[in-house]
Amino acid sequence: MKVICILCDEPFTPTKFQARKIIKHPHKIQICESCYDRISAKVSHREEKA
Numbered sequence: 441m442k443v444i445c446i447l448c449d450e451p452f453t454p455t456k457f458q459a460r461k462i463i464k465h466p467h468k469i470q471i472c473e474s475c476y477d478r479i480s481a482k483v484s485h486r487e488e489k490a
């Protein structure tokens with residue numbers, strides 16, 4: 441199973457957990473692990489600031 445990441449446009453293999461989510465909600469956008477890490481790093485940084 442391959443998914444295209446909406447942020448870096450690269451195909452990646454979802455984790456088992458992601459794959460289950462994709463099957464349940466195929467309309468939802470998916471991002472790869474490295475982009476997810478980048479985003480969650482940003483978010484936690486923002487929370488630190490606030």
Ligand SMILES: [Zn+2]
Nearest residue numbers: 445448472475
């Ligand atoms: Zn990505």
